[in-house]
Amino acid sequence: MTPKVHDSIGSNSINAIEKLENHLGVRFTLQYREFLSKYNGGYPEPDGFLFKNRIDGSSVDRFLGINVGEHNNLEDYFFTYKNRISKKLFPIAHDPGGNLILIGLSGEELDKIYFWDHEEEADGWNPDMTNVYLIADNLEEFLSGLYEIDI
Secondary structure (H helix, E strand, O other): OOOEEEOOOOOOOHHHHHHHHHHHOOOOOHHHHHHHHHOOOEEEEOOEEEOOOOOOEEEOOEEOEOOOOOOOEHHHHHHHHOOOOOOOEEEEEEOOOOOEEEEEOOHHHOOOEEEEOHHHOOOOOOOOOOOEEEEEOOHHHHHHHOEOOOO
């Protein structure tokens, strides 16, 4: 089941996506390009997810978008976190606590969806994967696995 995405700014053209990729020096996965072409920011319903190798999880507060203003902007998040996360990963969303949901862009991480826990971030300028947790093997699995959290 694909979640509903509320408060999206609309769709993106392939041209807008390619322009951002060229500006940032990255290449998004096909699944993520398709997602960005359909949704531009917003929040999903349902929004909860679990980690693959832990017994807990979190929720998506907002998906990031292209030219969506001051907050929740892909470009701003990229430049804010580029020296704090692995070069193989890219921020696509955040949870209510300011942690990131990332997509793998290359290597063994390609297509996989991860959670970056800012409270476990290593000191220094060499980001590693010690505070990064696997959520799903690809974007489709992540989106279809979102569930409603019982409060």
